[in-house]
Amino acid sequence: MQTLQNLTSEAQAWQPIDLTRNEEEVSRVMQICNACRYCEGFCAVFPAMTRRLDFTKADVNYLANLCHNCGACLHSCQYAPPHEFGVNVPKALAQVRLDTYTEYAWPRSVGALYKRAGVTLVVASALGLALFLVLAMAMTGSLFHAPMAGNFYAIFPHNLLATMFGLVFLFAVVSLGLGVRRFWRDVSPAEALQTGQGAALAEAAGDALSLKYLDGGHGEGCNDEDDRYSLARRRFHHLTFYGFLLCFAATSVATVYHFFLGWPAPYPYLSAPVALGTAGGVGLLIGPAGLLWLNLRRHPLQGDAAQKPMDRGFIVLLFWVSLTGLLLLVLRDTSAMALLLAVHLAAVMAFFLTMPYGKFAHGVFRCAALLKNSIEKRLPGHLRLGSD
Template identity: 65%
Template sequence: MQQLEALTRQACEQASGGYAVIPILSAKEAEVERQMKICNSCRYCEGFCAVFPAMTRRLEFGKADINYLANLCHNCGACLHACQYAPPHEFAVNVPQAMAKVRVETYADYAWPPALGALYKRNGLFLALALVAGLTLFLMLAAWLQGSLLRAPSGANFYSIFPHKLMAGLFAPIFLLALLSLSLGVRRFWKDISPGAATAEAVGDAADKVLRLKFLDGGHGEGCNNANDSFTLARRRFHHFTFYGFLLCLAATSVATLYHYLFGWEAPYGFTSLPKLLGISGGVSLLIGTTGLFALNLRRHPLQGDTAQRPMDRGFIALLFLTAASGLMLMLSRGTPALPLTLCVHLGAVMALFVTLPYGKFAHGIFRSAALLKWAIEKRQPNSLKLSDD
């Protein structure tokens, strides 16, 4: 199928003679187009989330429209359980699943560098754990060669194991490259979906939806469907624990960086210091969130989303869990012979997280935020379809 699409696209480009060519839909995008046309005729789910009001502004669905709607979908499952045309009906309408399959195509298509887009299909739980193990062993070898792996550190200072400049030199380029990759990918996505001018009101509206995870409430405030027809707010709550835990850990690292370079205050910091308070609360929040999300993922019904993406989902959850758990263990092992080994595990988990950041589940938060901003802009513009009807 992919080879056929590529050959067809090449033939169209050669025959276009310089004229604009309408992008060809993939099989998964064509399935979303089919389902959206059915939904546009029904509109029973119009009040569930932003996908359906955005859908009603369109009669035709091009590639950019489908990618936009797919990333606007939060996979809450409410429309699947409310749909009269859902399987086993012959129309087989399953919007959450169809959107999920297109979303991962979006990440791969907009990946930078483009050649690394295929990593989305391979970035699973096994790869995540293997990467952590490999990097941890590499760091242990480095510590052993300099004689610090088996030697009790001087006090609680882990810079006696790995100097600060060495750690900054290892992690800063990887983190910056991850940010660059995500930024360039979402920039291309933003350009293709043609969002229009963003006002302060639209930015504030989108930020509110992102920070509150508004569309994980099922459109009625009762929550998502996960394993059956019952509604639950668990998925939204565990997402909040994970999201804000990650931000708190990032804030802890940022404050510690300012302490080091601006004031000359070197780690480790006291338990009542701002970096430590932020790091502890963020680590605990991440542990709660990732544990809950992993349990929900194991119980999630096959019709809810794309089961082929579960290895990628679980790999990302595992990396966040290992980063938080090893970070808390690092704090508890201060001044003990276990500090060198714990530090190697923590640094291995963090490095694996950074390496896979642009090519894993983390991308969904970036693309979804862009889609929410597009919706916040779009809904403030006149609806040309309603104007034409009048």
């Protein structure tokens, strides 16, 4: 009977030739985990792993995006560093996860640029757009003004704003859509599309909306700075996610008001668009602030340390979008409105322009991985082994 040491040596000696270095590491780690299986009940990654005898490129990319980086496996693993096997599942999967966002990005050149200099790209986009808008207002004489009772369209016409942000949002949706479509086509067998779609879709949606796999597999939460469990990361993610949805709902309601009901902005504080936007903005303040606090305190072996600046840049951008939006709401009837409007619009536009290439993309790819997992569990046994 082979020992785990023998299996580990074999995993290190044999790797599929089409894997990158990061993908080879995931394949090596998964071979060891497949022999051990101590963490099998922790999250969806390990049951999905046990359905495979080896790990192709598609399998590795799928498992990387199925991982929620809760940390339970790292702190429970007897082969984690400083053991000679050096098994660090969260780090290995995080590195491949970033690679998938680059590989499946559209245009791919922008994805590669974001991978190399994501923080610089975000900061340059936000500052550059803000400067452009401020200069445009200064040239038209609208930067310095008397209070306008919150009438943003006296600064920028409604149709101009709707066109600008409509095009940017459409670009983000198309870019993400093309990327996840290619990802799905690569990781999912054709048979998957014919098996239990309705039930699988409902299960995957529930797993995504509840952040089921941020509970460590036992309902007690993630490991952050040590092996103690906490639900803080799950709660801050919920505040961020649902805060974003509430802000999107506020914009959607305002669109209906303007185009279908003939009710132009500004809207009173107790109106649906303002109430939804305020609630969402508060969520997008607390959630990102909490995630940044946890990120700064997280265990150094948890995830990929090289990605921390990019992760923190994305969190700070979300926080900045919300902060400037709430300040704009509070100070919309002052002479500072135009300047705040320029800063807020620049932050929002920078967010949409970069969201297909950074941390936001992981939510879309993870939903696809959760759907594949739900479908895969319903496949007959002879279709479960691998993704080809």
